[in-house]
């Protein structure tokens with residue numbers, strides 16, 4: 001259990017809902033952005049012992065610099081146990097050097113977060129070649145929750161006996177979890193990415209003719225993975241294609257591209273605020289913060 005939740009001014013809606021669900025006070029960190037881009041941060045002058053900070057890391061670079069300041073400042077002001085509640089945890093996809101010299105961002109960002117916080121709670125982190133959050137956060141406690149079952153439940157109620165399909169191998173873990181809870185048919189595609197917006201998707205050997213299909217993934221960024229899968233499905237005779245993702249990054253023209261590809265509905269969790277949000281991760285986060293074994 002925590003004594004106080006902190007947040008930044010651009011995440012007050014989620015933070016207010018979370019503080020209410022946990023039953024703890026909420027305070028907002030004041031932020032001044034200097035003309036040259038630096039941030040001045042002001043926390044409450046005295047902090048209780050157990051403090052959680054809500055900070056989603058979509059568009060992460062400036063936010064990481066602020067976390068680097070907030071964490072030691074919070075300790076100076078009295079916090080002894082610091083938890084980062086990070087609904088969307090960025091930099092998890094770069095989990096190996098795909099060519100010589102490439103930095104393994106997951107490892108280095110994980111090490112930095114582990115040096116600032118005692119615990120981290122997140123939702124559907126992109127763990128592929130690494131199995132647990134404890135491996136990402138050396139020596140600290142990490143908890144990965146999942147919105148897959150919530151999205152699976154939503155899909156089952158808003159599409160007709162849909163097939164849940166992961167657009168790549170990595171999505172198989174979320175698709176399996178969501179399909180099992182609802183007893184739905186499921187599968188996953190094979191993806192080949194040759195650039196930020198260049199993606200090819202091969203469908204599994206399943207009969208999609210006349211079926212409603214819901215593409216389920218952890219994160220949509222440019223949306224091109226989902227576009228490629230949706231186009232292939234419609235060509236194979238699917239009756240409809242909907243999209244359900246935990247983290248709705250949807251950069252640039254992603255949503256327009258999905259519509260142009262024939263996607264019927266775009267659904268997401270509120271881990272990242274977006275017009276497509278239909279299910280809330282607040283109960284998951286609140287239960288994790290209230291649990292006796294809370295990190």
Ligand code: R5P
Pocket residue numbers: 093126167168170171196199217218219220221222223224225226
């Ligand atoms: C990576 O494998 C992730 O699960 C997503 O499939 C990927 O990040 C989506 O990226 P985009 O929307 O840019 O295709």
